[in-house]
Amino acid sequence: MVPFTFIHAADLHLDSQFKGVSGLSDGIRAFLRESTFASFERLTELAIREQVDFIVICGDVYDAKDSSLQAQLRFQEALDRLGEHGVGVYVIHGNHDPLDGPRMIVSQKEHVHVFGPEFERVTACRRQDGRPVAVIGGISYPTAKVTENTSLHFQRNRDSSLFHIALLHANVDGDPAHETYSPCTRRDLTAAGYDYWALGHIHKRQVLQENSHIVYPGNIQGRSIRETGAKGCYVVRVDEAGNIGLQFHELDTVRWYHETLAIDGMEGEEAFYAMVEDRMEAIRSERPGQMSVVRFAVAGRSRLHQRLEEGMAEEILHELHRKAVRAAAEPGGFEGLVWIESFDIRSGPWIDREALLEEESFLGELLRYGRKAGPDGEIRSDLFGSALQPLAANGELRKLLAEVGEEERTGWLRRAEEMAVMLLAEHGREREGGGEPDEH
Ligand SMILES: [Mn+2]
Incomplete structure (x- = not known):
């Protein structure tokens, strides 16, 4: 087998609106809205830097069926850049950006393959010498709601001994946290005989199975407080023997956090305020130069509990938002900016x-x-x-x-x-x- 390298990414959700976050200044909102594009740019740079042979993008390129012109133009721009560096791109569309969405007509680019609504297979080649290295099977969502088990259409090319990659936007094993589009099971996928199932749809990164591989890379940029932690893509290396090596790369430009503040026995407001500031500083130093959004769950028993509920938490939130808005207006103000999404008061009254x-x-x-x-x-x-x-x-x-x-x-x-x-x-x-x- 000829060794090769590819990137597996999914759920770019370009031009997400971040409607769930309130109290933002226009400047901070604009910065948040730019984050899906910025993360996608980092993906493009990674592909060029790592000299990968091709990228597979497994659905939900755009956040909305009627994707903005800006999202489409910037996607095309990135594709062109990848083409200049000889990187092939294989794309399927998912439930957020089905094929029936109104989109501008673009001329076919030689290095880009967008899969249609019917299952099809294409051959991918190595960048430096054009040798065929993999068979890629894929299928796009014709409309937003695909309730059929489309994984059953995937078949290997029996005449080919090349590595087989399947691109599918699907809910495997009925994850109840996501819409059950294109429902299928691990068993269905394994039975198809592909070497690597490159999935999209579930935004949480997870390797469901190895050899053969079934992988969700997660989205490249968290979009809400439900999507916490590092987000990015996998660089997948296949060696001469067909062994698969996965390496995760962070791409997110704004990271979401869910933190708990334990206030057991805490007496004064200053102590609480200091604790919040300490935690914000800890988040800041974890990723210097990047923006973060955090939800603080307040837990434990304290005399402060009642005061927190009766307006103190709101007041502190307001004050810290004011400071953040002021900081963001300075040059380079988004570097290390920590925005508190909310205080979630789960504490209880002090019991003597x-x-x-x-x-x-x-x-x-x-x-x-x-x-x-x-x-x-x-x-x-x-x-x-x-x-x-x-x-x-x-x-x-x-x-x-x-x-x-x-x-x-x-x-x-x-x-x-x-x-x-x-x-x-x-x-x-x-x-x-x-x-x-x-x-x-
Ligand atoms: Mn998605």
């Missing part, structure tokens, strides 16, 4: 356990009971006996329960106590606030 233990209330009684049941003794065995009785009726579970040590039982007790305190405390708070009208 010692005070509750003294209290003449149901909660106080419960905590005192829990404390008595802690040490080994009659109360403890009574408690476990009655609590676990329904489970002990099952023979299998009874056997498992017998294997549980005392230390683990103590852990269960503490967790049950924590859960009861939390539920009862929340309930009490809701009742206190019960007279106020709901705000929706």
Whole structure:
């Protein structure tokens, strides 16, 4: 076999609008909107730098069926640049950019192959000497909603011993987080006898199988808070023996983060503000010179909880947005810019356990009971006996329960106590606030 190298990319979503992010200045919004193009430019540069033989792009080149003229022109410009460097390009279209979308007519370029709505196979050649190195099979979405299992159309060329690559925009094994277009299974794909399934559609990078390979490279630029972490493409090297080497390359220009701020026992607002700034700095130093967007989930129990919910989080968000907008207006201001998408308040009110233990209330009684049941003794065995009785009726579970040590039982007790305190405390708070009208 002749060794060769290609890039597997998918889901470029050129000209995504980033509608889900609010509070942005025009400048920052424009920068975000430029990010899909910038990441695609990095892909082009990578192909030239790595001297790959060709690129496969597995659907959703454009974000919208009626893709903007700007997106189309910039895509064509990149294709031309790749052509100048002898890099072949193989493209399929997906549910976001089906073939029936209104698009400008472009003349066929010799180094570019766009697959049609019916399955077809073409031969790809090596850049430096034009020797055939791979058979590429592919199929595009004729319309946005393809519910047929199109993977069943893929067949090897029986007369060819070349490496076989399949391009498909599909939901493999019914990932419920994505629309189930072109549904198929790993078994369907393996049965087709291809060496490498180059997939698109699911935006999360994943290698579903090796030898034969089934790969989602993910999208090249995260588009929302649901698409966190590094985004990019795979450089795939195939050696003389047909062995496959995958190397991931980051391409994203704006990265999305989901971070948790633990505020257990935190007392003051300054401490919270400092924690937020520290985290922003940590994100900044992880990727110096790049922009990031972060959602902070606030967790734990603290006296700050109520104040955070009652406007403090909003105020801090507003203040940090103001600072970010000002920084972004400076020359080079997007380098290291961290934009907070939101604070997601998941914390709870502070609970003073010692005070509750003294209290003449149901909660106080419960905590005192829990404390008595802690040490080994009659109360403890009574408690476990009655609590676990329904489970002990099952023979299998009874056997498992017998294997549980005392230390683990103590852990269960503490967790049950924590859960009861939390539920009862929340309930009490809701009742206190019960007279106020709901705000929706
Ligand atoms: Mn997509």
